[in-house]
Amino acid sequence: MSNAGHRLLWTVIALLLVAGGAGALTASLGTLPGADPAAVLLSAELVDRWRRAAPWSTLAAAVAGALFALAGQRLLARELRGPDGTLRGTLSHPGRRPGRTRLATDVLADALARDLTGNPGVRRARVVLTGAPPHPDVWIRVDLTADAPTAGVREHVRAAVRRFAATTDCQPAHLDVTARIEASHP
Incomplete structure (x- = not known):
């Protein structure tokens, strides 16, 4: 789901919760037209039906609550996954002929990481890929061995990024490379 889709979904959920709370508040204050503030919220007939359906009514309420809790947990976990701004979903390019090429961005990031680890x-x-798909920002962190020649690794990273740009038809708008050298073992 796109960022706009997530914002729309959370806005709809928030509006439903606010509407429900406002409705309950107006009913309890007696300002709801046709509602008596001294009246009980649930009618005697509704309470009687609930009791006649026991224990199935309680079980149905518990299952519905568990399903809502699970749906909320999954939605929240999906929102919190990955670094902020991570390009999620698919990268889509129009082709020369009718049709589009779609690639999962996780696959692209993994392919570039595999290409980078091809150097001894x-x-x-x-x-990590962030930003807009035609010109994403590319964030790379490489851990080097203590005896790695930095000039050779620098050229290897440049070549890997050039291959990435050529195969994905995406020229990085920003490239950030962090290299960490591991301490040599005695």
Whole structure:
């Protein structure tokens, strides 16, 4: 789901909760037209139906509550996943002929990280893509061995980024490379 879709979803949820709270407040204050503030919230007939359906009514309420809690937990976990601004979803480019090419951004980041670790001096690599798909920001962290030649690694990173730009048709708007050298073992 896109960022706009998430904002719309959270706005709808917030408006429903505010409307429900405002309705309950106006009913309790007696300002709701046709509602008596001294009247009970649930009618005797509704309470009687609830009691006749016991224990199934209680079970149904518990299951509905558990489903709402699970849906809320999954929605919140999805919102909190990944670094802020991480490019999620698919990268889509129009083709020369009718149709589009769609690639998962996680796959692209993993492919660039694998390409970077092809150099013997690079022990680990981590890649994060942020920003707009045609010109994403590329954040790279490479962990180098103590004996890695920095000039060779620098050229390897440049070549990997050039290959990434050529294969994805995305020229990075910003490239940030952090290199950490591991301490040599005695």
